[in-house]
Amino acid sequence: MNLDSHLPPITTSSEAAYHEQTISYYDGTISLKNGTIKTSTQNWQTEPLFDGLKIIIIDNNELLCKLPHSPTSRIAGPCVCAVWNRGDAEGSQSFPAGCLLRYTAVTLSANNLLNNFTESLETLDSKLQLHANKPKLITIPLPQSIRKLCIQISNCPFQGNFRNMYLSGKALELAAHTLETIQPSSQKNIETKFKGANFEKIFMAKDILIQRMQNPPSLSELALLVGINTRKLTIDFRKVFGDSVFGYLQTLRLDAAYQMLSEGELNVSSIAYQIGYTPAHLSVAFRKKFGICPKDIHC
Template sequence: MAVQIRNDINELLLEEEIGDDLHEKLVSTQLVEEQQEIKYHFGEAVLRETFFDGYHIFTGDASVYENLHVNATEAIPAVSLLFMVRGHFNTNVGHERQRLFGSLEHNLYYNPGGVENAHILKQENLAAVGMNFSKERFLQLAENNGRILDMLGNNVAGNRPIILNKKSNHPITARMLMILDEIRNCQFLGGHKKLYLQSKVIELLALQCEQQEQAESLQKERFALSASDKEKIFFARDYLLNQMQSPPSLTELSRAAGLNEFKLKNGFKQVFDNTVFGYLNDHKMEYARQLLQSAVQSVTQIAEQLGFSSVQHFSTAFRKKFGVSPVKLRNA
């Protein structure tokens, strides 16, 4: 794969050929695992990759110290699932128009041309998780597995570019975040690790397709949401999460976002496939799970940080969401 990285004034910062053995690793029946720590004056990153049986799983954490423009030529076109956990960048994802990936967004795409461009603004602590399927592996998974996968499979078989959600990226759900975290922290080894990771990747693919089907089925029933209103819905989401410890009422949130309550509630359901406070609760629970696993704060401190009136209320909400108490999760 050939990679070029330039800055805003078109200076060539990096040009290199990487991954000449990509196909060999992708089709390997043995687990191939690699980790790279990359440091340049324009940015640094830690990349972890796993290859086996037509699957390629990668996780990346990066900081970018100036605006970058990346051009990459893929040696082997693949069907890609991209989950932007934190940060944002623009990419053409195999199409003529640029697509912005923001925090907690995901999509699926296939780029038969093998050329991708990405524009990454200066920012710190980007985090992304992605999966690539070889064409053959994806077609095996797509066959007779639902309308969405049939449609995607037909296009891939015909070597036509695809993108799951053409209008915008879908939001990453709480369940998806859990799976992404499980992938990043997998403790299995060898063949058991292959089996475990394969099950997680297939589950993410199923969740993506289910989310797309639900969006399409509800589209006819939903009112039209203008681009301006959609921006206000995203503002309301960010405002709500920033006030997580003491969240505003619907009236206060709608006033801050410049929307009436009806449009706020229905717009939130349309954009995030969740109610306003259902979304807040999912975010709280996922954040609590991460804090518990980090083992830095006590359960009491976490409950207070998330705005729960008592540890008991926090424990009840956590058990309802994940089926296990905070203490048991920490001790697992």
């Protein structure tokens, strides 16, 4: 589907209301912003692109993005966007009217990236096209590690200079996680290694966990459902997804809880029962995973 044929002409608008909760700068080469955007009408906004790498974490809702020499992209959260640009260029974006979009953005100057990440440039170049003469956009699903960092940034426990010190470190962590994630994925190697029936069964097990998150099967029942023995399921699941079956299920549940808490339509108790937890169990697991209590999520 060509989005451009269904959209109004791009114009500059200042209808968006930006609420930036935190801003931090580190050594003049990296910056961090975290906050919300809400528009009263769905207009396009045009702004200069950053000279270097801009990483934007979209926590919820969606937007449209237009870069030079590229078709319009629809970006739906939760996701991570990385935009690489050199020189003068403009990009445009449009947000749904009336929707509150939460975001975190980190910028890394071109010189910083090119001078300090030389060992990774070859693999990064294959994804970001560092030497291309037009901006490059990459969108990936939001990893758990980056979501956790965004929550910590939103709930910075410090003030003054200590706040800037804390946020500077989180900005660097977020950039490191993103750069590592957008490198050519090891998923292809995993697919090659596990090509065949077992690989299909492991992903079938994952789908069952997603569908039955509230009332999941036991490990032995899950193994029976996908037609693989329990030991093989346990070993191969961890190899493919980097976590145990139980650990993966807990992440699914806590991610779902975080999303529902962010939407602000249900209380903690209702959300806990929807994902198969008691309120007390949810509070303990949520704090252990994200470092804050469920009630502390910004709505």
